[in-house]
Amino acid sequence: MNSSKPESTHRRLYEFAKTSLIKIFVLPYATVCDLYCGNGADMDKWDEAQIGHYIGIDTLASEISGFREVWESQRxxxxxxxxxxxxxxxxxxxxxxxxxxxxxxxxxxxxxQLCFETEERARSLLRNVSAILRPGGYFFGITPDSSTIWAKYQKNVEASHNRAGGMKPNTVPNCVRSESYMITFEVEEEKFPLFGKKYQLKFTNEVFSETHCLVHFPSLIRLAREAGLEYVEIQNLTEFYDDNRAQFAEMLFNAGPNVLVDAKGKLLSRSFDILGLYTTFIFQKPDPDNVPPISTPQQDDEYIYEEEWRDDEKRRNWEPISPIPEQAKGLLGPGPTELRYSEPLDLQYFLDSV
Incomplete structure (x- = not known):
């Protein structure tokens, strides 16, 4: 049956995540600006949300032209x-x-993730978002969870080292495989930069692979704050689903309970593996008329990041990207629970890596 194919599972889960975010954050008659909107695949979702005005932005003239034609034809x-x-x-x-x-x-x-090819591209994106977002408005979306991807890669590297013993310097396996997808890094290395770390993600039975860059979430939060956006939440999609299961499980159940979820709405293993590759991100532009103004939740000193940025060789302190204790997080972001580090992170190793 076609719905049982891995690529179909991937598409259905991704569509579920997009629909759920829109249902949570978009109110009737809202003005929505959709960055990298493509050819209008989400048009019906916006219509169902009863928005008042839609602004679609994309880099390709052909995508924009096709989207406009479809929208005009459907009235x-x-x-x-x-x-x-x-x-x-x-x-x-x-x-x-x-x-x-x-x-x-x-x-x-x-x-x-494509905006993280360079720091300047990411900074420019967030400045644009802040400039066109009203005070109190939200900036949200979905992106691959770099913590999940990097943790899987590091486990693969560790296993290879254990098997091979004395591997040659700089010889590191660059591929991660599961029954549903394959992740391949362009450069075989154990360290990663904050920007421009590219990899390919290919789902089983799909013809083309997708090229991405790892999103370094502490850098995303830093640049967002510089642009005037406050962090709200970054959450792996497996946890996003669990938190909203009562509201959204029926959507997946109707899509195919034998493929995506069981009779109780719990994710099946393949669905869990695929959803775990992605995370939500949510920011808000502060509204000075609100009392008190929104702010990133305060954390104890023991949960503060120390990161060294190579551009000015200065050390700065940052709150963590979520209220999850430091020892429970991956290097780059939230990640699903089973991929989090069981012991506290080696901060010096992280600093040496960047």
Missing amino acids: KSHTADFCEADPCVENLESLLREMSVPADIVCCLQHL
């Missing part, structure tokens, strides 16, 4: 504008001056 209840632009390069505030901005919601549901 959706909301109004729409479309713009060909790269949110990591161009000034969206000036490009969208004639459109319905500021927006209530800015989302990036599939390509945030």
Whole structure:
């Protein structure tokens, strides 16, 4: 049966995650700016959310043109504008001056990771988001969970070292496999930079692989704050599902209980493995009229990050990306529970890695 194919499982789970985020955060009549909107695959989701105005932005003129044609032919209840632009390069505030901005919601549901090719691209994206988002509005989306991916890779490296004993320097396996996907890093190495660490993700039976960059979440939070956005939450999709199972389990159950979830709504192993590759991210632009203003939850000193940035060789302190204790997190982000480190992280190793 077609629905049992791994790539179908991947698509259904990803669609579930996008639909769930939209249902949680998007209110009726909202103005939504959709970054890297593609050819309009999520158009029906926005229509069901009863938004008032939609702004679709993508780098490809062909995608934007196709999206506009489909939208016009279907006569959706909301109004729409479309713009060909790269949110990591161009000034969206000036490009969208004639459109319905500021927006209530800015989302990036599939390509945030490509913005982490360089620090300047990531910084430019977040400045654009802040510029076109109204005070109190949310910036949210989905991206591969770098902690999950890197933890799987490190376990693979460790296993290879144990098997081979004295491996030659700089000879590190660069591939992670499961029954549902294969992850291949472009460069075989044990260390990673904060930006530009590329890899390919290919799902079983799919023809093409996707090229991504690891998203270093502490850097994402740092750059977001520089742009005037406050961190709300970064959560692996397996935990996002568990937290919202009562509300959303039926969506997956109806999609195929023998493929995605069991009769009680619990994720089956393949679904868990695939969802665990992704994480949500949520930020909010502070509203000075709100009392008290939003802020990142305060943490005890023992949960503070110390990170050394190579550009100025200064050491700065950062709160963790979630209230999960330090010893329970991976190097780059939340990650699913079974992939978190069982003992406290070696901070010096992390500093040496970057």
